[in-house]
Amino acid sequence: MNKDILDKYEPIIGLEVHAQLSTKSKIFAGDSTAFGNEPNTQISVITLGHPGTLPRLNEKVVELAVKMGLACHCDITHENIFDRKNYFYPDLPKGYQITQDKTPICRNGYVTVKTKHGVHDITLTKIHLEEDAGKSIHVEGEDDTWVDFNRAGVPLIEIVTDPMIHSSEEASGFLTEVRRLVRYLEICDGNMEEGSMRCDANVSVRLKGDNELGKKVEVKNMNSIRNVQRAIDHEIGRQIKLLEANKEIVSETRTFNVISGTTSGMRTKEELNDYRYFPEPDLSPFIISDEWLNKVKSSLPSLPNELFDKFVKEFGLPEYDANVLIDNREIASYFETLCDCTKKYKAASNWMMGPVKSYLNEATLSIANFPLTPQKLGELIDLVEDGKVSFSVASQNIFHELVKEPNSSAYELAKGLNLLQDSDQSSIQPLIDETLKAFPEKVAAYKKGKKGLLGMFMSEVMKRGEGKIDPRLANELLRKSLG
Structure with a gap:
């Protein structure tokens, strides 16, 4: 029309x-x-x-x-x-x-x-x-x-x-x-x-x-x-x-x-x-x-709009994240408890909408049957945020092992699997020096303005470190070495 x-x-x-x-x-x-x-x-x-x-x-x-x-x-x-x-x-x-x-x-x-x-x-x-x-x-x-x-x-x-x-x-x-x-x-x-x-x-x-x-x-x-x-x-x-x-x-x-x-x-x-x-x-x-009416009032749960305001104003989440999390009461409740176990609220939201959601979908489970308590998931999130393990290692390896052994400690599992990151500058710097020495032409190109090569250098450094070095520290040291 x-x-x-x-x-x-x-x-x-x-x-x-x-x-x-x-x-x-x-x-x-x-x-x-x-x-x-x-x-x-x-x-x-x-x-x-x-x-x-x-x-x-x-x-x-x-x-x-x-x-x-x-x-x-x-x-x-x-x-x-x-x-x-x-x-x-x-x-x-x-x-x-x-x-x-x-x-x-x-x-x-x-x-x-x-x-x-x-x-x-x-x-x-x-x-x-x-x-x-x-x-x-x-x-x-x-x-x-x-x-x-x-x-x-x-x-x-x-x-x-x-x-x-x-x-x-x-x-x-x-x-x-x-x-x-x-x-x-x-x-x-x-x-x-x-x-x-x-x-x-x-x-x-x-x-x-x-x-x-x-x-x-x-x-x-x-x-x-x-x-x-x-x-x-x-x-x-x-x-x-x-x-x-x-x-x-x-x-x-x-x-x-x-x-x-x-x-x-x-x-x-x-x-x-x-x-x-x-x-x-x-x-x-x-x-x-x-x-009787007051008794019914006291039994009401937190409602979606209340949780939305809490997630955005108190936890500092983007509105998109808050809308996704409040869509399901059980998910919202789990996330709310998770935020009592870790103060890394945005990271917690990313885990809920990423690895946790993927696992629940693949296993056809509801959050009520999720093996990990908010406390255990919070431990894993803090391991990543404290630089002990990378997100990729945590989500692809430790998370799945923790799901199999939900009573285990995330830190002890990472340690037992030899997945803890090296955050020692003295052991990371030689890997950076070795990488830059192997690519002199690309180092020269970087210094002439091809800043996009930084990702390639980081990838090479992480390979030499077998994925077990702190990427944030490595990135910082690499930038300094490249001038």
Whole structure:
């Protein structure tokens, strides 16, 4: 589409993110929430809404929802009720969904998002609790639709943003940060492919300068952050084309086709009054006390943005390093402990993003199963930084031996393997003299301005020293010898 036409319009996007809470049982019943079991093996009379059965609230669900609210700077609602949301889905066995309408457990708040255009806050309308529906399965060639109720009643939080996102990049940044938060808090695994985190995007466009929102289209069925971006970009373009052709945008729910990268209509969009919300009569209100709330607050881990600030401001790391390290909670925690064991923070970061990451990838291990404690890795880092061994020798030899013998001392291993560097000037200088004597023409060329030859001389000196001399001292002495 012509850039001039695109620039006439302003996209307005709001996201609704469902995160499946990591509880062993459902929100109102004791049925298992395990993923991947045989269809309809994790259901009970409560899940199926049989007459005479009553739901009972799972307290762990409330705790996990509050943790997310606190991490998003929300106001926590102390007096909560559940509501019935009435609509027809064949995979909702009761014929209604238990959710929160008037009293969402978390209100307001924000999530800080980083994009190439800078850092800003995306504000939230609310985070509320609800139960999931089951799953309809349409088998090609079959006349009937199969229904699996295992997922029905699984606890969800729905995170609803204000309509303030203006690009697919911002939407992607928001989802990336939400996924990182739920993983840090250990309240959801954030796996969009398995459906434990899902996103619906409400997209509208308007002419720049207009105050009224355009007609909203909700896009569903996006199973990755990349596909959310693709769907939003397509929908923005589709709506602009309609407006440019003086055609009406229908307020509807659309599905995203991963293969074609396009959206298609599913049904017209329901209005809020279509859901006929009313308070759930089978559940008593639940109260969150200040005492219980403070207990939950005290259990929160360090969050990604807090660690980012610590790594950059206190440890002096580049922002790139900090972003890589905070991406995974276990990695960030290991690194934080590592920095208690060595003060060579940048070197520690290089080791984490280099040899350690390579080892974990090759061994298909998580940092939780890494054989070396932060204390042992810190010893090895200090050996290099103190000039006892070179980085190449440490990373290619000692590191791998230490992994095999994680209770050993890095220094004793280096000593036993005869890998300790010689930092004695009296033994290094003869090697430099020998090297310069062997290349008189190149020495002359260096002195005439070919400074790039320094690397060649260093390589020759290190060869003569069998890689066991201090390169920093050798470099210093070599420069002096060359004048």
